[in-house]
Amino acid sequence: MSEQNSVAFVATESIPPSPPPANQTGVVKWLRENLFSNWQSSLLTLVSLYLIYVILSTFLPWVLNGVWTTSSLTECREVLEGRFGACFSVLTERWNQLLFGFNYPSDQYWRPTLAFVFMLIAIAPVLFFDLPRKMLAFTVAYPFVAFWLIWGGTIMAPIVAFxxxxxxxFVFGAYGKNNFALGFIGAIVAAFAVWIIGTMLIPDGANEGAWLEHVPSRDLGGFMLNMMLGVTCVSLSIPLGIALALGRQSNMPLIKGMCVIFIEFVRGVPLITLLFVASVMLSYFFPPDANVDLFVRVVIMMTLFSAAYVAEVIRGGLAALPKGQYEAADSLGLDYPQAMRLIILPQALKISIPGIVNVAVGLFKDTTLVSVISLFDLVGMIRGPILGGSAEWNGVYWELWGFAALLFFVVCYGISQYSQWLERRLATDHH
Structure with missing residues (x-):
């Protein structure tokens, strides 16, 4: 019996693990590591929480007490009866002017709305390259469809442009492979020849009785105008910026000198100056009988302005590539266009994504400057017809400017988030 008691006990199963301490898991762990890791962090956390409380204690009552159904600021104040609250009625009363301007026909709002939906579909295969490549056919056709939807009139104008x-x-594809300069010049000549012949075939008064009512550019406005300028100028400035960056690195002195002069001149001039040039002087560079639309002139100047900055961003990406990449392209027997298209530019553009996005966001916000040349974009609508030309809402500021800030923030934040996703998607480096 004593021998049995002296035998040591051997466990047949492991002891279950004990749960970690409460301060090492869950929300408590996150708070301790991120907000209260030391006394300095704890102090900043408490100060920040106090500031957030002060802001929300003022902002939330202002929003929650807001009035949405009155027709003037006076009625808003009567409904509030001395309480602290916002007058959001200006948004419900003038939302159409804020989004589409005050001259665009109200029964035609479906046209720019449909163009916006089509834009989301058209840019999808460009932004998300995992989508079927067949969708690019709609992307190619979208600019001409959107032009007809927004401006209306005869359908022959977008067909001739297409x-x-x-x-x-076609001309560039046929001649540009062997001689880039010849293909480029030939493409420009072919485009202008087709355009001149096509405009001669369009009869006068073709916009009358067309399928869609013609809307002149002077009737465009609101946030729709900001979106049109931003999307058009960014889309055009990126390929032009690539061409300028390659031209600045060219071995041909004339091409390099022209690109350097253009880039340095445009970067040294404020955009608002170029907009005044577009409004007043640019028409003198066209034939005397040419009536170039103000919207087109603004697009030209904003595109040139943005392209100069994009060119410098891409030049930085080209300079960041090691010399071995250029030597690798030479060792494969690739000519200059092939080397740039297959090896150099894909890597340089990946490096340049943050800078290009920064230029795109800045350009989209700079579209508000067109209000100084009598184009009623979102800011122009608020400053002009709504506040300056309407006694009913004179004095409403925070609601209108807050709405404008929200719209621009949503678009710019979306662009920023996409660029971060694209950087992660293209992060193929091996460390």
Missing amino acids: LGCAAAA
């Missing part, structure tokens, strides 16, 4: 671009692409 044929001109198709002719330019």
Whole structure:
């Protein structure tokens, strides 16, 4: 019996693990590591919480007590009866002017709305390259469809523009492989030839009785105008900026000198100056009988302005590539266009993504400057017809400017988040 008691006990199963301490898991752990890791962090956390409380204690009552159904600021104040609250009725009363301007026909709002929906579909295969490549056919056709939807009038104008671009692409594809300069010049000549012939075939008064009512550019306005300028100028400035960056690194002195002079001149001039040039002087560079639309002139100047900055961003990406990448392209027997298209530019553009996005966001916000040349964008609508030309809402500021800030923030934040996703998606480096 004594021998049995002296035998040591051997466990047949492991002891279950004990739970970690409460301060090492869950929310408590996160708070301790991120907000209260030391006394300095704890002090900043408490100060920040106090500031957030002060802001929300003022902002939330202002929003929750807001009035949405009155027709003037006076009625808003009567409804509030001395309480602290916002007058959001200006948004419900003037939302159409804020989004579409005050001259765009109200029964035609479906046209720019449909163009915006089509834009989301058209840019999807460009932004998300895992989508089927067949969708690019709609992307190519979208600019001409959107032009017809927004401006209306005869359908022959977008068809002629499409044929001109198709002719330019055909000529460049036929001659640009062997001689880039010849293909480029030939493409421009072909596009202008098709455009001139097509405009001669369009009869006078073709906009009358067209399928869609013609809307002149002077009737465009609101946030729709900001979106049109931002999307158009960014889309055009990126390929132009690439061409300028390559031209600045060219071995041909004339091409390099022209690109350097253009880039340095445009970067040294404020955008508002270029907009005044577009409004007053740019028409003198066209034939005397040419009536170039103000919207087109603004697009030209904003595109040139943005392209100069994009060129410098891409030049930085090209300079960041090691010399071995250029030597690798030479060792494969690639000519200059092939080396740039297959090896150099894909890597340089990946490096340049943050800078390009920064230029795009800045340009989109700078579209508000067109209000100084009598284009009623979102800011122009608030400053002009709503506050300056309406006695009913004179004195409403925070609601209108807050709404404008929200719209611009949503677009710019979306661009920023996409760029971060794209950087992670293209992060193929091995460390």
